[in-house]
Amino acid sequence: MITVEQLNEIRKNSIPKVALRKKVFETRVPELQGDISGLLKEGNEKTYRAHILCCAGTGCKSSGSDKLREEFERVLEKYGLSDEVKIVKTGCFGLCAEGPIVVVYPEDAMYCKVGIEDVEDIVTEHIMNGRIVKRLLENYAAREKEGEITEEDLEGSTFFKKQMRIALHNCGRINPEDIEEYIAIDGYQALAKVLTQMTPDDVIKVMLDSGLRGRGGAGFPTGRKWMFAKASVSDQKYVCCNADEGDPGAFMDRSVLEGDPHEVLEAMAIAGYAIGANHGFIYVRAEYPTAVERLTIAIKQAEEYGILGDNIFGTDFSFRVELRLGAGAFVCGEETALMTSVEGHRGEPRPRPPFPAVKGLFAEPTILNNVETYANVPQIILKGADWFKAIGTEKSTGAKVFALGGKIKNTGLVEVPMGTTLREVVYDIGGGIPNGKKFKAAQTGGPSGGCIPASLIDTPIDYDSLIQIGSMMGSGGLIVMDEDTCMVDIAKFFLAFTVEESCGKCPPCRIGTKRMYDILDKITRGEGELKDIDDLYELADAIKSSALCGLGQTAPNPVLSTLRYFKDEYIAHVVDKKCPAGVCKALMQYTIDREKCIGCGKCARNCPADAISKTDYVAPGHKLPSMAIDQSKCLKCGACMEGCKFGAISKK
Amino acid sequence: MKMINLKIDGTPVTVPEGTTILEAARAAGVKIPTLCFLKDINEIGACRMCVVEIKGARALQAACVYPVSEGLEVITNSEKVRKSRKITLELILSNHDRRCLECSRSQNCELQALSKELGVNEIRFPALNEKTLLPIDDLSPSVVRDPNKCVLCRRCVSVCKNVQTVGVIDTMERGYRTVVASPFGKSLADTPCVNCGQCIAVCPTGALTEKSDKSKVWAAISDPEKYVVFQTAPAVRFSIGEAFGMPQWSPPSEDSASTRFLTPTQARTLRSWKRAPSS
Ligand SMILES: Cc1cc2nc3c(=O)[nH]c(=O)nc-3n(C[C@H](O)[C@H](O)[C@H](O)COP(=O)(O)O)c2cc1C
Ligand code: SF4
Ligand code: SF4
Ligand code: FES
Numbered sequence: 001m002i003t004v005e006q007l008n009e010i011r012k013n014s015i016p017k018v019a020l021r022k023k024v025f026e027t028r029v030p031e032l033q034g035d036i037s038g039l040l041k042e043g044n045e046k047t048y049r050a051h052i053l054c055c056a057g058t059g060c061k062s063s064g065s066d067k068l069r070e071e072f073e074r075v076l077e078k079y080g081l082s083d084e085v086k087i088v089k090t091g092c093f094g095l096c097a098e099g100p101i102v103v104v105y106p107e108d109a110m111y112c113k114v115g116i117e118d119v120e121d122i123v124t125e126h127i128m129n130g131r132i133v134k135r136l137l138e139n140y141a142a143r144e145k146e147g148e149i150t151e152e153d154l155e156g157s158t159f160f161k162k163q164m165r166i167a168l169h170n171c172g173r174i175n176p177e178d179i180e181e182y183i184a185i186d187g188y189q190a191l192a193k194v195l196t197q198m199t200p201d202d203v204i205k206v207m208l209d210s211g212l213r214g215r216g217g218a219g220f221p222t223g224r225k226w227m228f229a230k231a232s233v234s235d236q237k238y239v240c241c242n243a244d245e246g247d248p249g250a251f252m253d254r255s256v257l258e259g260d261p262h263e264v265l266e267a268m269a270i271a272g273y274a275i276g277a278n279h280g281f282i283y284v285r286a287e288y289p290t291a292v293e294r295l296t297i298a299i300k301q302a303e304e305y306g307i308l309g310d311n312i313f314g315t316d317f318s319f320r321v322e323l324r325l326g327a328g329a330f331v332c333g334e335e336t337a338l339m340t341s342v343e344g345h346r347g348e349p350r351p352r353p354p355f356p357a358v359k360g361l362f363a364e365p366t367i368l369n370n371v372e373t374y375a376n377v378p379q380i381i382l383k384g385a386d387w388f389k390a391i392g393t394e395k396s397t398g399a400k401v402f403a404l405g406g407k408i409k410n411t412g413l414v415e416v417p418m419g420t421t422l423r424e425v426v427y428d429i430g431g432g433i434p435n436g437k438k439f440k441a442a443q444t445g446g447p448s449g450g451c452i453p454a455s456l457i458d459t460p461i462d463y464d465s466l467i468q469i470g471s472m473m474g475s476g477g478l479i480v481m482d483e484d485t486c487m488v489d490i491a492k493f494f495l496a497f498t499v500e501e502s503c504g505k506c507p508p509c510r511i512g513t514k515r516m517y518d519i520l521d522k523i524t525r526g527e528g529e530l531k532d533i534d535d536l537y538e539l540a541d542a543i544k545s546s547a548l549c550g551l552g553q554t555a556p557n558p559v560l561s562t563l564r565y566f567k568d569e570y571i572a573h574v575v576d577k578k579c580p581a582g583v584c585k586a587l588m589q590y591t592i593d594r595e596k597c598i599g600c601g602k603c604a605r606n607c608p609a610d611a612i613s614k615t616d617y618v619a620p621g622h623k624l625p626s627m628a629i630d631q632s633k634c635l636k637c638g639a640c641m642e643g644c645k646f647g648a649i650s651k652k
Numbered sequence: 653m654k655m656i657n658l659k660i661d662g663t664p665v666t667v668p669e670g671t672t673i674l675e676a677a678r679a680a681g682v683k684i685p686t687l688c689f690l691k692d693i694n695e696i697g698a699c700r701m702c703v704v705e706i707k708g709a710r711a712l713q714a715a716c717v718y719p720v721s722e723g724l725e726v727i728t729n730s731e732k733v734r735k736s737r738k739i740t741l742e743l744i745l746s747n748h749d750r751r752c753l754e755c756s757r758s759q760n761c762e763l764q765a766l767s768k769e770l771g772v773n774e775i776r777f778p779a780l781n782e783k784t785l786l787p788i789d790d791l792s793p794s795v796v797r798d799p800n801k802c803v804l805c806r807r808c809v810s811v812c813k814n815v816q817t818v819g820v821i822d823t824m825e826r827g828y829r830t831v832v833a834s835p836f837g838k839s840l841a842d843t844p845c846v847n848c849g850q851c852i853a854v855c856p857t858g859a860l861t862e863k864s865d866k867s868k869v870w871a872a873i874s875d876p877e878k879y880v881v882f883q884t885a886p887a888v889r890f891s892i893g894e895a896f897g898m899p900q901w902s903p904p905s906e907d908s909a910s911t912r913f914l915t916p917t918q919a920r921t922l923r924s925w926k927r928a929p930s931s
Binding site: 500505 | 696697699711717739777825829
């Protein structure tokens, strides 16, 4: 057990650890304002003059950041700089496609796609000579031309500029495996404030006033959830954290856990105090080994430092957190299935009511919140409900992290105030669609959500606007589609996911989604009839209203929303037997224009199926007979068209 | 006990707290179809046949597990409800071996009865065929499991696990591939199944049936070279009936399955034979 005074002492002693990162922390840590040279002389940080932050998030790890860190160590050693430069392992920066990412402080210079061979340059140029290695800055040349970036403002990247980082505020800026760095930047101050200055009702009131809504899917007001759980009378209650993150493409929860695990622990303890629970469970998927490792370290450190455990800060509040690993079933993100799984049973939803706030984990009152939801809590406590409420829209306060993916230039995590329009996210932050293609639609909410067509690109992204246009926020997946995307195919893709992930408990979802999938498959094979579209509507309606849990109840959404905005595409498949985007293989043909074909035969050599042969027709002006494709053999792979230099082959 | 007032199809009903909508409706004489529900044994809200509309709720709710609350307004028979139940049933049937005439549960099947009750007279999805039919497990000495007849109501799972505390069957796989099976896909014969037959007793369909030895019995009876000695099942009354105040060697009841199987003459013979030892 430590006291608040001891926490403040640790904070003071730890500030030198992050002092070189003044540029990003000075607004939060008053001690870092102005001259910090005094601070640098304290603690064991006195010899450092630069910090090299290497992303060790899952994305950058897979692009080789572990090797990179070793290389930095080797090169620094070589130049005798090991005592002057500290290498810091961080969580994800969000710009994973540009990884591995390295940030050098005090300049806050962010280097992208750093290879082993670039390490020497960064050390000799930047560290030794103070010259920024411009070629490694994100898209430097273009941005310099636009005047977006200067030597003074390296962070000029629009990718970050338009963002507002709340849940992600520490990600990529601290060492997640060092509790002292977290404490240095006000970590656990919110918990201290709550325990020593606020009653549980005060905490709930702040949460209610802040307007924070769940970031895990349904957008339920967090304060209300806590209020219900507090009202339930029981000796034992539980606080759960949903880190199952099953939405394909979403990885914000992983990034928070990998980059800022203490934030979540702190928030869970605050929630525990508010509802009267002394035990927390984090349900995290086993496929997130780095997150599991960082959480394990964080829990251990918090216990060692006397922050988690009995009589926290000398009060009579005790709180402990345990991890539970999930096997990666999407349905286990559903709250009742998650609890069933934590209890050690097959992860299947159970009917509500009773709601978890009354009868949840082990039949006790329980709250479950999402990782990102929790990541907002300590800041709301410290800065107040009004600060949070002023961000975003009236009914959707704060900011939301999106995992931007698909046909977009900058993929990665972006956190923007609620109410930002889809256009701003796609064009200003995402950098637009690559290869000069047209924006066709964006899918939000993953397999439970829907597609937003180009005509609605100015829709503000908030819970209610998205529901209104037939999509939903979900956990924040945002997949951009260009003109080459077939909307029937997309609907089929998402439905294939739900068919695969349905738990199998109730027939509407278990069998109904499969029947819908079969119909879509039939349509993409060119065998659809108009009646199939009626059947899709009828099944969708029945599944939505009768499935047991949210998975089934939302599974038809991708189909309904594409039917709503792209019905003509369905009709084209069914009636004209055409796939307008040229995706559905059964509905298109490669043909050779016999007037253009010079008979070189390259296509025939490229064809893996031996489907192309000579005809007896020689076009006027050509010497050799033209080629033709035997449609019955054609695999529709497109190899012939790619190879033809004369543009004689086309896809229809 | 606290009483709760609610309305079912517009009629006020008062029931004790903790009652489900299904029980409240039954008390009020309103019939709601069910399939997976088995009082006290299987109350899991899985099959969605009992869905009802609740005023203020977006989705339909399963009456069998929904606890009543003050002022609740329930509609059990709206167009929406009827349509939903019928489609759900149609979906279940779309994944069912529909050769009822060859099924031992024909005419005594809850699924068949439901189809009749809900007026399912057309199933728009193709029936299971050789490719989609799953193998039948008939290796156990007494229980035959036909997954193609299973509606995944899980009554058998519950009774085996919670009532008999044997637990040799459970749901495996997920989604469309979900089946009720024994661990690692073993045959029931290779599990510690105690052959109590409770799963058969609770199964609403022909997915779990007793292994029939009728033809063997017939063959033995018709064999002039054989002296045939009967022991009928259930044999409990005959062997230990006196412990429960019955006359020693009480014959099985007239309508026990095995007695019904016999011709009247054979049954008479059996009774006289049964009485013989006590005289
Ligand atoms: C099929 C399904 C999957 C879900 N998956 C997740 C998930 O991976 N992570 C999550 O936080 N919430 C998920 N949810 C939402 C949770 O049920 C729950 O609403 C949420 O965790 C509550 O936290 P919040 O209020 O902070 O958002 C899922 C819901 C459904 C129906
Ligand atoms: S809706 Fe799907 S995932 Fe949910 S209980 Fe039913 S079968 Fe399981
Ligand atoms: S075997 Fe019978 S009782 Fe068991 S789940 Fe299938 S239908 Fe239900
Ligand atoms: S009888 Fe209610 S869900 Fe099956």
